[in-house]
Amino acid sequence: MPQTSFSSDLMRSCADLVILTLLNKTPMHGYDILVSMGDMGDGQFRFKQGTLYPLLYRLERAGWIEAQWQEPPEGKKRKVYHITKDGRRVLKERTQQWHRFTGSVNAILQECSHG
Template sequence: MGGSRFSSELVRSSTDLVILALLRDRPMYGYEILVSLSDRGNGEFEFKQGTLYPLLYRLEREDWIRAKWETPASGKKRKVYSVTPEGTKVHEARVAQWHRFTQAVNSLLKDCNHE
């Protein structure tokens, strides 16, 4: 294994959680999400547009996020994504689940002297 990036399996299993977390912070358009993922994830979450947009469309179909077109002062129309009330519930449940999971893994690793 090795390298500084997370395995694709770890990233894939946490994408819904991190996208919902970002959008709970504030509504964002696609490119802004990509930059935020990279910046706030210390460069560990590198998504390509071809990966992000299908994920956003799926979250929209699940009714966890909502998209609307906006035209900012710059004049270029763009889609802005925000979390729905259902997405907020899902996010809160997943955060609680994530904390229980990471505590269990950390406990196991500590008990196995692999810390």
């Protein structure tokens, strides 16, 4: 039976990378970030709102994202998050690290599965 979600440790370890990647594509409301994570991650990458918003506030305090209030013609005001210049720099660094890290882990897994 396939696993339907990742461990919370694994999710936390790459949450910043995922959020910065999504916001690099387009500014989003918090709810849109949650939906996009699930849609783009084949339903495997899901956070609860109570988990996402503290992450967004932390990224905002770090200066990697900024939030602006938007008031649509219909509906209530909502925060829209977008990535900053520092956030793009961090995203580039973290993406490079992620590729090196997953490449190393995959190499170990492959080497050890043949033994």
